Amino acid sequence: MAGLYRRRGQPSGSKPMTERLVLTRAEVAKTLGVSLSLVDELIRTHRLACIDVGRRRLIPAAALTAFIQEPNRRAQPHDAQPVVNCTCRRSSGTRTA
Numbered sequence: 001m002a003g004l005y006r007r008r009g010q011p012s013g014s015k016p017m018t019e020r021l022v023l024t025r026a027e028v029a030k031t032l033g034v035s036l037s038l039v040d041e042l043i044r045t046h047r048l049a050c051i052d053v054g055r056r057r058l059i060p061a062a063a064l065t066a067f068i069q070e071p072n073r074r075a076q077p078h079d080a081q082p083v084v085n086c087t088c089r090r091s092s093g094t095r096t097a
Contacts, residue, residue, distance in 0.1 A: 022051070022058040031064065042067070046074050 023031070028048070029039045039059075042048035049063035066073070 020061055022060050023064060025057055025059065028059050028064055032068075047072075 025036055025039045025043075029036045032039070039048070043050045043057065043059075048059060048067050050057050050059050052058075
């Protein structure tokens with residue numbers, strides 16, 4: 001998962017710091033101090049941008065920052081730069097084995 005981190009410049013003599021580029025729904029809920037179901041609602045109503053990676057739904061740190069700065073703004077498709085080519089919409093209906 002080395003690709004999910006980026007290095008930031010640090011003053012000499014200090015330890016290097018890494019910043020997460022994406023967060024899980026649970027991490028976003030904890031950061032905002034809200035429930036996981038509220039995070040899901042924000043994603044479903046396009047107020048918080050997300051990306052799907054396999055079965056995981058991840059929120060870019062930039063999307064969380066944008067939400068915090070403008071909480072009433074709807075997320076635009078370009079707010080989340082996908083790690084892989086997928087969308088936040090999951091197919092509804094039953095799964096086939």
